Amino acid sequence: MFNLDKLLRDNIRQLTPYSSARDEFTGEARVFIDANENSLGSPLTKWYNRYPDPHQWKVKEAISKIKGIPPQHIFLGNGSDECIDLLYRAFCVPGKDNVIINPPTYGMYEVSAHINDVEVRRATLLDDFQLDLVHLENLVDANTKLIWICSPNNPTANSIDRQDIEIVLNNFPGLVIIDEAYINFSRHKSFIQELSEYPNLVVLQTMSKAWGLAGLRLGMAFASEAIIDVYNKVKPPYNISQATQELALKALEEVGQVNDMIRSLVALREQLIRDLGELPLVRHIYPSDANFLLVKVDDARGVYEHLLRAGIVVRDRSKVELCAGCLRITVGTEKENAELLKSLRGWQV
Numbered sequence: 001m002f003n004l005d006k007l008l009r010d011n012i013r014q015l016t017p018y019s020s021a022r023d024e025f026t027g028e029a030r031v032f033i034d035a036n037e038n039s040l041g042s043p044l045t046k047w048y049n050r051y052p053d054p055h056q057w058k059v060k061e062a063i064s065k066i067k068g069i070p071p072q073h074i075f076l077g078n079g080s081d082e083c084i085d086l087l088y089r090a091f092c093v094p095g096k097d098n099v100i101i102n103p104p105t106y107g108m109y110e111v112s113a114h115i116n117d118v119e120v121r122r123a124t125l126l127d128d129f130q131l132d133l134v135h136l137e138n139l140v141d142a143n144t145k146l147i148w149i150c151s152p153n154n155p156t157a158n159s160i161d162r163q164d165i166e167i168v169l170n171n172f173p174g175l176v177i178i179d180e181a182y183i184n185f186s187r188h189k190s191f192i193q194e195l196s197e198y199p200n201l202v203v204l205q206t207m208s209k210a211w212g213l214a215g216l217r218l219g220m221a222f223a224s225e226a227i228i229d230v231y232n233k234v235k236p237p238y239n240i241s242q243a244t245q246e247l248a249l250k251a252l253e254e255v256g257q258v259n260d261m262i263r264s265l266v267a268l269r270e271q272l273i274r275d276l277g278e279l280p281l282v283r284h285i286y287p288s289d290a291n292f293l294l295v296k297v298d299d300a301r302g303v304y305e306h307l308l309r310a311g312i313v314v315r316d317r318s319k320v321e322l323c324a325g326c327l328r329i330t331v332g333t334e335k336e337n338a339e340l341l342k343s344l345r346g347w348q349v
């Protein structure tokens with residue numbers, strides 16, 4: 001039923017990928033005059049005059065140890081955003097193919113589709129923010145290449161039912177991408193262990209949220225070796241810089257510290273839920289499996305502007321489908337949350 005070769009764009013199936021100097025020679029040598037680098041060095045002390053490892057093997061090994069996934073099943077992108085965009089470029093013929101999203105959800109699936117001139121079909125979530133499987137099935141046709149599922153979902157903060165996702169994985173012959181950017185804050189299990197079960201599964205994770213490295217730009221895709229090979233074929237040769245690789249390696253040694261932060265953020269989230277719940281202007285706080293809350297308030301725009309005047313910026317999602325009246329609030333530090341609550345207590349219509 002699932003045929004990766006058939007799913008690929010013709011031009012990508014036939015593509016001869018760029019072969020870099022670092023690809024063609026990987027052994028031991030003393031003199032490297034094969035890549036037109038600056039042989040004298042650089043203004044920086046390190047070996048930044050050299051091109052980085054195009055396959056980031058050391059970083060992948062470190063991720064492999066933490067996640068229990070072999071390095072050949074890992075692709076690294078310049079943020080998840082690159083992992084998203086490359087799937088469009090490899091699988092979707094502009095002006096012909098389509099993809100399905102389940103809004104309200106992360107905006108980049110749609111923006112990236114538009115950049116690539118790919119049609120976006122929308123199976124809006126049900127009122128409980130779960131998949132509308134009937135609508136989804138009706139939207140699929142022979143040109144549907146990708147289905148995007150974000151779990152925990154941004155901006156609704158909930159996890160998507162595992163059984164529903166399994167139904168999509170078992171029945172859709174294209175790629176199912178599960179974006180797990182917030183999985184570390186969730187009570188639910190990742191799909192990362194199911195790669196051998198589903199040849200059409202791509203799991204996205206990122207260093208931007210739980211790992212606290214949004215500035216580094218490092219996204220991860222986990223999939224079958226065949227899908228990772230496609231990623232490697234279409235990626236820019238040196239998409240992850242030497243600096244990023246070095247810093248990521250250092251960070252990956254600190255799993256313990258990251259786990260402590262995750263525990264703290266979850267505790268801060270639960271405290272914030274209790275505190276917000278006591279404010280008269282708060283109508284509803286949706287359950288959260290992430291490091292943010294979707295909060296329905298009286299006069300969302302008014303509250304948003306009131307907070308801005310106090311120098312506090314939250315995300316106004318009140319114009320987004322199913323999110324009328326809602327603000328999306330990231331869990332801050334204890335002090336930041338206290339400032340938020342103080343400002344909200346001072347709000348009057």
Ligand SMILES: *Cc1c(COP(=O)(O)O)cnc(C)c1O
Pocket residue numbers: 078079080081082106150154179181205206207208209214217218219
């Ligand atoms: C924040 C976020 C990401 C992270 O994107 P990066 O490019 O890795 O920073 C991915 N997906 C979702 C749903 C997000 O909210």
